Amino acid sequence: MSDVPLILEPEQLAALLEHEEIRVVDLSSPQNYLAGHIPGALGLPFQALMAGTPPAPGKLPSLERLTEVMRAIGLTPDTHIVACDDEGGGWAGRLLWTLEVIGHQKYSYLNGGMIAWKNADLPLTTEDVTVTPSDINIQIADRAPMIDAEQIQQRLAQNDLQIWDARSPAEYTGERVVAMRGGHIPGAINCEWTQLMDPQRDLRIRSDAEAFLAALGINGEKDIATHCQSHHRSAFTWLVGKSLGLPIVAYPGSWSEWGNLPDTPIEN
Incomplete structure (x- = not known):
């Protein structure tokens, strides 16, 4: 495999x-x-x-x-x-x-x-599926692809991190507020997650994703951290970045954390 x-x-x-x-x-x-x-x-x-x-x-x-x-x-x-x-x-x-x-x-x-x-008219079933549980023990990997709010602030000060905001334009600008504060992380590039899906090809990842992102400034010259509101939409943008070989991590706290912290920097 x-x-x-x-x-x-x-x-x-x-x-x-x-x-x-x-x-x-x-x-x-x-x-x-x-x-x-x-x-x-x-x-x-x-x-x-x-x-x-x-x-x-x-x-x-x-x-x-x-x-x-x-x-x-x-x-x-x-x-x-x-x-x-x-x-x-x-x-x-x-x-x-x-x-x-x-x-x-x-x-x-x-x-x-x-x-x-x-x-594609491939097989479907409604049968119940059961699997034998495993006894695996897991831990967080040393180089897990995630970042927290404190690390983001440090990296922004160093100017070596690109923020990919996968939310809607209205959330990005602060027009729609779903936390204590609205707006976006300073310098973040807004590319809503659905823009990477091709509706003409059954929502597959768009074939020109690399060029599309590069035109927005998301090109891998800096490390990339992607987020949304709860790291659901940005899980897809992380996957797209990963598939393109970009140096990408995710911020699972996302805007629900950043926008509810009292002292995180915000632009709108």
């Missing part, structure tokens, strides 16, 4: 489903999962990947909780996770980012997710 690409097309996945190392994890809504999923795909509610506690619900759950989740999906060091969802890649990206955080690097994203799979 070492040659399975990070970005996996539906037909490529269909040819791999019989391999025992492959574990498809579907983060679609429960009703969509139950209505029809990839044979063998395990449903996982996205809430399992987030702390869920205010003011920054998008932060990681406790290590104990993460261990429970990874054991429940049967993760072992040999498991190759393929993540998909029904919304263009946010929740799938969140799972893959979490795997990278714990040092598990055998994973792929189903490009276009369930939308692309269904439109």
